[in-house]
Structure formats: structure tokens, C-alpha cells
Amino acid sequence: MEKLKQVFDRRWRLLLLIAWALFCAWLIYSRWNYIRGFILTDTDDNMRMSQVRAWMNGQGWFDLRQYKMNTPYGINIHWSRLVDLPIAGLILLGRLFITGPHAEQMAVAVAPLIPLALMMTSLSLIIRRLVAPAAWPLAIGCLFFAGSTMGMFQPTRIDHHNWQLALLALGCAGIADKKRARGGVVLGIATALSLSIGLEMLIYLALGGVTLVLFWIFDRDERRRLATYAVTLAGGTALGFLVFASYANRGPVCDALSPVWMSDALLGGALLLCLASWSPVKWQIRLGAAAAAGIAIAAFHALAWPHCLSRLEGASPELYKLWLSHVREARPIYAHGWRTATFTLALPIAGAIGWALLVWEARRDWSRLLKVAGVALSAIAATLLLFWQTRTGPAAQMLAIPGAVALVWTWAPRAFASNNTIVRVFGTTLIVLGGLGAAAPIILDQIPDKTQTPRDKKIGLANNLCPSLWAMKPVAQQPQGIVFTFGDLAPRLITVTHHYSITGPYHRNGTQIIDMMHAFMWSPDQAHAIIKKYRSDYVLVCPMMSQSTLFKSDAPNGFYSQLDKGKIPAWLQPIDLGKGSPLKMWKVVG
Known part of the structure; x- marks a missing residue:
């Protein structure tokens, strides 16, 4: 001894x-599906990638506004470029040997x-x-x-x-x-x-x-x-x-x-x-x-x-x-x-x-x-x-x-x-x-957890499926536009598609967050006015996503609840996202 x-x-x-090397190998192995599917599980991880891309595409070092939201004004992000540096460096290094998307996959795997x-x-x-x-x-x-x-x-x-x-x-x-x-x-x-x-x-x-x-x-x-x-x-x-x-x-x-x-x-x-x-x-x-x-x-x-x-x-x-x-x-x-x-x-x-x-x-x-x-x-x-x-x-x-x-x-x-x-x-x-x-x-693993209700299972499934590349692919295939969607879904949307959105869960953008919440919780007519205020081309929702349950519980007769019940206003035209899609999307036509 x-x-x-x-x-x-x-x-x-x-x-x-x-x-450390063994730990890294184990972590990469255990998260391989996340790396391969470019699954950035947190809204901040998605926004970080969008911030890095914006900088690498020419946005100013000191300009941290995210212009893919609340276009053309952007939304105020209170972060700094310090954490962007290693991610951008890994992407540039990866591009010497592999394609751009694969370089990003490598970067998000190695950076942490x-x-x-x-x-x-x-x-x-x-x-x-x-x-x-x-x-x-x-x-x-x-x-x-x-x-x-x-x-x-x-x-x-x-x-x-x-x-x-x-x-x-x-x-x-x-x-x-x-x-x-x-x-x-x-x-x-x-x-x-x-x-x-x-x-x-x-x-x-x-x-x-x-x-x-x-x-x-x-x-x-x-x-x-x-x-x-x-x-x-x-x-x-x-x-x-x-x-x-x-x-x-x-x-x-x-x-x-x-x-x-x-x-x-x-x-x-x-x-x-x-x-x-x-x-x-x-x-x-x-x-x-x-x-x-x-x-x-x-x-x-x-x-x-x-x-x-x-x-x-x-x-x-x-x-x-x-x-x-x-x-x-x-x-x-x-x-x-x-x-x-x-x-x-x-x-x-x-x-x-x-x-x-x-x-x-x-x-x-x-x-x-x-x-x-x-x-x-x-x-x-x-x-x-x-x-x-x-x-x-x-x-x-x-x-x-x-x-x-x-x-x-x-x-x-x-x-x-x-x-x-x-x-x-x-x-x-x-x-x-x-x-x-x-x-x-060890002890908790031996104690049966509370059985999930069918509703809990649906919420978990929606939270996993809606941000996936598979679900977002048909959304990305629509002509580029401004998409009015949940604040918790917007960072993923702007990261994996060419679309723009309104806001994410970032406290400096209180006006946009409140408008987004009001739009889904108020009447369809009031929602229409807010959606037009932001010149939105589309409305995108994820039924049973965690944030949607808040809209339904706090505003059972609001705009989102009406959509969930199939009561679609005349100013929205349904878009077919394919069989089995967990998302619902409409084009704003009025």
C-alpha cells in the first residue's frame, strides 16, 4: 500500500x-448519439453555437446581439466571447481535415x-x-x-x-x-x-x-x-x-x-x-x-x-x-x-x-x-x-x-x-x-420511481423529438422566414435551420419574452397583432413540450390552446411537415 x-x-x-483521457473516452462513448445527432440539449448550448457561427461569419467581436432573433434589431445576449474562442478554434482546426458540419460535431464533443x-x-x-x-x-x-x-x-x-x-x-x-x-x-x-x-x-x-x-x-x-x-x-x-x-x-x-x-x-x-x-x-x-x-x-x-x-x-x-x-x-x-x-x-x-x-x-x-x-x-x-x-x-x-x-x-x-x-x-x-x-x-436505483403518467411520457417525448434534426428537417426545407415559436424552442430553430425567430429564454429581452408569452396565452386576435408586429412568416409549435403545458394550464382559452384543439384561425395556413412529425407549423397568410 x-x-x-x-x-x-x-x-x-x-x-x-x-x-482524464479515460474519462474523455468514456464520456464520448456514452454521448456518441448526442454528438452524431448534433443534440445540444440546452437552449444555451444552441445559442452558444449560433453566437460562434455569427462571429466566424463576420459579426463584430464586441457585438454580441443575436440577429437571427427579433430581426433586424437582434436580441441582447449578455455573454462574452471568451468561451467562444476554444469552440471556434476547434471548428477551424477540424475544417482542415473534415467537412464543416463534422467539424462542428467534433468541436461540441471536445470543447467541454x-x-x-x-x-x-x-x-x-x-x-x-x-x-x-x-x-x-x-x-x-x-x-x-x-x-x-x-x-x-x-x-x-x-x-x-x-x-x-x-x-x-x-x-x-x-x-x-x-x-x-x-x-x-x-x-x-x-x-x-x-x-x-x-x-x-x-x-x-x-x-x-x-x-x-x-x-x-x-x-x-x-x-x-x-x-x-x-x-x-x-x-x-x-x-x-x-x-x-x-x-x-x-x-x-x-x-x-x-x-x-x-x-x-x-x-x-x-x-x-x-x-x-x-x-x-x-x-x-x-x-x-x-x-x-x-x-x-x-x-x-x-x-x-x-x-x-x-x-x-x-x-x-x-x-x-x-x-x-x-x-x-x-x-x-x-x-x-x-x-x-x-x-x-x-x-x-x-x-x-x-x-x-x-x-x-x-x-x-x-x-x-x-x-x-x-x-x-x-x-x-x-x-x-x-x-x-x-x-x-x-x-x-x-x-x-x-x-x-x-x-x-x-x-x-x-x-x-x-x-x-x-x-x-x-x-x-x-x-x-x-x-x-x-x-x-445505488439506493435510489433500487427504489421504484413513481410511475410516469401518460401525460408525463408525452411531455418527455415531445421535449426529445421536437428539437431533433429529424423533426427540424422539414421545417428547414420551407422558404426562409421569421418563425414565431416558443422561447424554449427558438434557439434550437435558429441553430439547425436557416430561419429567424423572435426570442429565447434570455432575461435582457423582456419585451420579446412577454410578447411571446402573451401571444400564446391571449386571444387569437391579440396573438395575430403580436405576430404581425414581428413580421412573422410562420407559426411553429410543439404540442406537449414543457412550455406548451404552461400555456394550456394558465390560459385554457388562449391562442395556443385553440391551436391545440384544432381551432385554426383563417390567417394561418397549415404546412405539411410529414407523417409523424411532432411539430405543427402554419404559414401566416393574413
């Missing part, structure tokens, strides 16, 4: 590379595997630094059962969430780094890059900065880590804004890297650099100075950007009621049923126990204790945030992995060494399976 530990320690880079490598490396570094140098392979086992996390790294998942998760893990590796200057640089760069992509990890990134300040308060020698973090945070965020902020993000918007967050980062970096340079000997003075700096940053933000003190999306009450309140990932974990909650929370709970054990074991080593507590802080925060929104699940599971590894690494050998057979066999098994997050999936 000791020789094996030495191998895992000394050869960890090579072994990790092999583990790049941040996977960064995430696996960062987790391994955290574990080597905080648990044990040879314990990192246990993280690979955890990833097999971290379904929420790994769902973001599967081939065809090309949106920005995987990069943000990987950069969050990298930032935590910086917190755990013994080399102070390097640790500060790593956290600062990871924070700046993540902010350049989006604000989804803002809470954890802010906690990372607070952690380094606490390091400095408790240990004056941590000033080098704080200083390098301050410089790279401020400089990297400013550079990220200059290079990646779109035209729309150059205004004082709250939901992306803009002058709002850049000014906060510049002020915060300047104050932290002053604190690190000063570094008074007494910790009480350091605490007071840090508190004053925090108050100054908070006051500046509140006074300079008061409009960014509420929800960053800036959704109107009507938009929230009609659309945002129905977004599943924006609901708390307890609103998703016990099975989903158990699957999502099992690993974070094991991780929380492991983090507590690490804190207890490091209680006499002040330097190590600070690092353990610093990373654990983000892990616990992510778990608690699940009770606000389920979308924090991937981060909660990922940050739980070092703690879960600590639980298994510390207690499994102790149970195995017991003289009691029951403890040795069942105790070890329970610790390993429970700690790695495997127990919950």
Missing part, C-alpha cells in the same frame, strides 16, 4: 492525464473536455495540498457520482458553466497553495477570467477574496498572497473588461462584467494592495483596517450603482410572473421532490462531514487550518444556496469532493483495521460508498 501511495504521489501528473481537464487538475491540487498527496485518485471516483457537476462537462454541453466551475476549482486551489504569492495570483486570475465569462460564480469568488483577507488578519505573513491577489484581480478584471465586454456591457448593467463590477474590482484591488503594503503588526488593527475597507467598497457600490442592489437580472414583475418564476433551476432544491434532492445533496452532505473532519484535524496547525476553512467556506455556501436555487448544485457537488475524499481517506482505513468483522466489512463499505457519493444513487 505504501508503494502504491508513493506512485500516486510521484507520478500524479502522468496518472491524472491518463485518468478542456475545462474538464482544468477542473480535475484543480481538484487534485486541492486534495494533495489539504488531504494527502496520494489521495487525489479518490476524486475521480467522486466525479462518477457527481451527476450535477459532470452534467456540465459532457460532450455537446458547450455553454459557459463548465468553464466557470473549472475556474472556481482553480481559485480554490490558489487558496490552498502553500506558496503565498502564487496562490494569490492563481485566485486573482481565476476570478478575473470567471467574471469575464459571467457573474454566476460571483458569491464564491467574493468569498475567496474575503478568505484571503482573513488569512492576512490572522497571519501578517500572508500579505504577499493578498498583494498578488489584489494586483491580478484588479488588472485581470480591467483587462477582461477591455478585451471581452460587449457594446451592451459597456453600460452600467448589473448582470455581466461592466463598469459596475470593474470599478468595484479596481477599488477593491487598490484597497487590498494598500492593506497588504501597510500590514500593521497588531491583528486588531488589521481587522479594523479590513472592516473599513469592506465598508468603503460596499458604500461605493451602493452609492455609485444603487440599481445593482437587487436581483441582477433586472426582470420586471410581469416578466418574473410570466416566465422566470417557472424556470426549474431557479427553484429551491426542496421544490424538486425527494429523489432529486437526495441525489443532489448526498455528495455535499458527505463533503460537509469531511470538511469538518479536516478542520478538526488541522486545529493545531494554524496555517493549514486557514486553508482548509477557506475552501470549506465556499463549499458550505454552495450547499446552503441549494435551498435558494437548484442551479448551485454543480458547484455544491464539485466543492464537496475534497471533503468527501478526506472522509474516505481518513476513516476507511480505520474501519478496515478494526478487529470487529462487521465494522471492518460493512463500516468500510459504508464509508467508501457514502463518502464518494455512490450510496445514494
